[in-house]
Amino acid sequence: MRQYISDTILAQGTCDEHDPTGAVIPPIHLATTFLRPPEGYSDTGWSYSRYGYPGLEQPEATLKALEGAADCRLFSSGMSAMTAVMMALKPGAHCVFPIDMYHGMRTWLKRYSAHWNIRIDHVDMTDLDKVRAAVVPGVTAILWAETPSNPHWYIYDIAALAEIAHAADARLVVDNTVPTPLLTQPLSLGADIVVHSATKYLNGHSDVLAGVAMTATVDEFWERICFTRDYQGGILGQFPAALLMRGMRTLHLRIQRASESAMAIATACLDHPKVEAVFYPGLPSHPGHALAVRQMTGGFGGMVSIVVKGGLEEAERVMTRTRIWKPATSLGGVESLIERRAAVEGAASHVEPGLLRLSVGVEAVSDLIDDLKTALG
Structure with missing residues (x-):
């Protein structure tokens, strides 16, 4: 299948030309539950809206195509997506974060990392030697970058950070909220997970609270992130999903x-x-x-x-x-x-x-x- 230019992907919104209704814009599905056969599993793939619903297909497919991801999940907020990544870690994990970064995530780390028995170090990620010194092979689980960083808009070298992380058997997570996949492609540079506050540029109209996480590889770690969304109820609602898709078209x-x-x-x-x-x-x-x-x-x-x-x-x-x-x-x-x-x-x-x-x-x-x-x- 041809990989279209991002402008075309966004304007079309990966719409389904085979939709039997002929609708250019997919309808909003308000159902929270779906019919099931006696054996309990539906051929449609839909069962209960906490796990997903038809209205998520288009925005998730669009974001997956933009980032070049293997899989994508929309969340109820950027913080919900980011903390789901952290909650996929095993107790005792070590993570390295930048000094200059989103304040909301920093606040969450300060309050909950000890509760979850996760050790956090903050380093100047413009200095790769300091990053190397902070990463402990076999112990560090996540190297987390946000570039450009908030609020000084420092630029962190994604490819170099990916090399450092992978050499230590760690994952590189990149917050791509500010540049969006139109300006920066972290997965193509070696990142393992990409997160966004979709509230910001992806929606672009200050009327939706949403988040997204995407992965380069569908593995056990990714499955734990998906489990957190499904069983904590952090999924994006039907109306916000439709508004998000409308915003992404421009x-x-x-x-x-x-x-x-x-x-x-x-x-x-x-x-x-x-x-x-x-x-x-x-x-x-x-x-x-x-x-x-x-x-x-x-x-x-x-x-x-x-x-x-x-x-x-x-x-x-x-x-x-x-x-x-x-x-x-x-x-x-x-x-x-x-x-x-x-x-x-x-x-x-x-x-x-x-x-x-x-x-x-x-x-x-x-x-x-x-x-x-x-x-x-």
Whole structure:
């Protein structure tokens, strides 16, 4: 079967041209249970919606095709997908995570890793020697990367990390939420598991909470992840699944627009007298730029962070003065958002007090730049 270009896969949504109804858009199936023969197993493959239902086939098949995965499972949230990976580990496992990473996952690890008897180390994953020193052959079970990383958008070398992980008989898990499979293909670079908060770019409209996990190989570890979803009830609901599929149909258009605008905004902030630092992997000044050029294709994503001179108070003042940029958590929507990350992450945050995280939407880039410059003063 021909492997279509991602734009075509998304626009078509892997729709079934043999659907007897002739529907271009699959219907929403609300049933929670399905008829079974006396022996208990149905030829349709459907039994109870906690294990799956017809409305999941299209979004899961689309994501599987985009990532080049062997299998795919949608979850009720990104955290549900990520923690299902952790819960597939055996007691006593050791995992290595980056220092710069999604705060929600870091919080979960801090609270539950000891409870699950899992040892966690955080290292600077831009330094491969430090990663090698942290990984213990035969003991480390997971090396976890998020690239570009939140909120400094550091770039981690997926192929090199996969080599380090596999040499130690560990798995490489990559959070691919920010670049999406359109800009980065972790499985093709050697990753074993890919996770997304589908709430973000995949849906793209800030109206769905969803997550996804995908695997390069269907093995016992993957089966444990699937078991966790099925028996903890972490499956994505019928209406959110339909909305997610609708959002993904324009992912290629949104991610291109956001990437182009983010590059223009990052460039405009570089020489602004009120900006101390700009973090965006598309800038030649970014420490991971050369790696990003090799590892990412089609753009560098829609996330930019700036550090405002004057620290906390000045950063908060900027947030009160924006009109187009909306002060809210999350990212990847069609609307542009601004957030002071240290305030969200709390006292234990390693983020600069004056850092503002910008999620670039699809508004006119000139309006976004003018609004930000006015707010900066």
